[in-house]
Amino acid sequence: RKEVEQDPGPFNVPEGATVAFNCTYSNSASQSFFWYRQDCRKEPKLLMSVYSSGNEDGRFTAQLNRASQYISLLIRDSKLSDSATYLCVVGQGSTLGRLYFGRGTQLTVWP
Amino acid sequence: ETGVTQTPRHLVMGMTNKKSLKCEQHLGHNAMYWYKQSAKKPLELMFVYSLEERVENNSVPSRFSPECPNSSHLFLHLHTLQPEDSALYLCASSQGSGGTTEAFFGQGTRLTVV
Numbered sequence: 529r530k531e532v533e534q535d536p537g538p539f540n541v542p543e544g545a546t547v548a549f550n551c552t553y554s555n556s557a558s559q560s561f562f563w564y565r566q567d568c569r570k571e572p573k574l575l576m577s578v579y580s581s582g583n584e585d586g587r588f589t590a591q592l593n594r595a596s597q598y599i600s601l602l603i604r605d606s607k608l609s610d611s612a613t614y615l616c617v618v619g620q621g622s623t624l625g626r627l628y629f630g631r632g633t634q635l636t637v638w639p
Numbered sequence: 640e641t642g643v644t645q646t647p648r649h650l651v652m653g654m655t656n657k658k659s660l661k662c663e664q665h666l667g668h669n670a671m672y673w674y675k676q677s678a679k680k681p682l683e684l685m686f687v688y689s690l691e692e693r694v695e696n697n698s699v700p701s702r703f704s705p706e707c708p709n710s711s712h713l714f715l716h717l718h719t720l721q722p723e724d725s726a727l728y729l730c731a732s733s734q735g736s737g738g739t740t741e742a743f744f745g746q747g748t749r750l751t752v753v
Contacts, residue, residue, distance in 0.1 A: 562741050571729055571744035572682070615682070617742070619733070626670050626689055627733050627742050631681035 531555060534616050534630035541637055545606045549633050551599040551616030560619035561592055563601045565612045566632065572615055575601075606637045642666045645730050645745035652720065653753055660715040660748045662730030671713045672742070673705060674729040682729070688713060720752045 534551045541547050553561075561578035576583065578590040578599055589602040599616055616630035643664045652658050664671065673685040687695035688707040702724075704716040713730055729747045734740040 560740065569727070571747050572731075572742075573744070574741045577741065613681075619740070626672070626687050626694065627731075629674075629682055629684070 530630075531628040532616055532618050532630040535633050536631075537633035537635070539633065539635045541606055541635070543606055543608060543637055543639055545637070546602065546604045547606060547635060548603075549601045549614055549616070549635075551601075551630055553597050553599070553616075553618045553628070555618070555620060555628075556594075556597060558597075558618045558620055560627075561590075561599050562617040562619070562627075563588075563590055563599075564615040564617055564629075566615060567612050572629075575614070603635075606635075608637050608639060611635055611637050642743045643730060643732055643745040645728075645748050647748055648746065649749050649751075651751045651753060652717070654720060654722070656720075657716070657718040659717065660728055660730075660750075662713040662715075662745055664711055664713075664730075664732040664743070666732060666734075666743060668732035668734045668740075668743075669710055670733045671707065671710075672731045672733075673713065673715055674731065675726050676729060676747075677726040685715075717750075720750075722752050725751045 532553050563575045564572040565575045566572040576585050578592045582591040587604045591600045613632040613634045615632045619627045646661045670689045675683045685699045686705045691707050706714040727747045730745045731742040733742040
């Protein structure tokens with residue numbers, strides 16, 4: 529079983545739509561959670577960290593459910609510029625801790 | 640100055656050549672990663688170094704050889720590559736102890752094998 533699994537996508541939505549991405553992780557000892565964005569032919573960049581209480585950054589809302597080992601990202605009022613691949617990332621906190629990346633979900637927002 | 644620097648940005652090499660990709664991080668992180676990303680495909684983890692020890696090798700062919708001489712530098716030595724090895728090679732680093740922080744990526748090396 530993969531450490532991090534995401535919706536396969538792709539998602540194609542019109543401008544202004546609300547879209548949600550889901551992600552599950554297998555290691556209950558995971559301690560840190562992130563959503564990354566990757567534009568075509570560019571490196572992934574941090575979009576937002578995910579906290580247990582849930583957090584919001586403008587049109588983006590991230591939620592974490594530790595009991596279900598589930599992470600979500602909600603994008604409201606989609607813009608053309610939101611078109612990208614969104615990566616779910618989970619980290620472990622041991623001394624040799626490292627990050628595990630999901631395969632990513634591709635989003636295309638059309639006019 | 641970016642936190643993670645990769646050189647070269649672009650590389651074209653023949654199948655019989657030997658070359659090395661370099662990654663340097665200025666963030667004080669203790670975990671470093673090599674990823675491969677082929678056209679329109681997801682990131683593929685190749686190697687993970689944590690505290691300068693290789694902790695993961697994802698069945699990568701031996702024509703790719705990583706080296707981590709210290710916590711700030713990571714190399715990927717390449718020899719006798721195949722055309723299907725053409726891809727974007729990304730380096731990343733994170734702080735892996737006491738709660739892993741987010742990863743920062745370099746801009747990548749776009750490799751073409753001819």
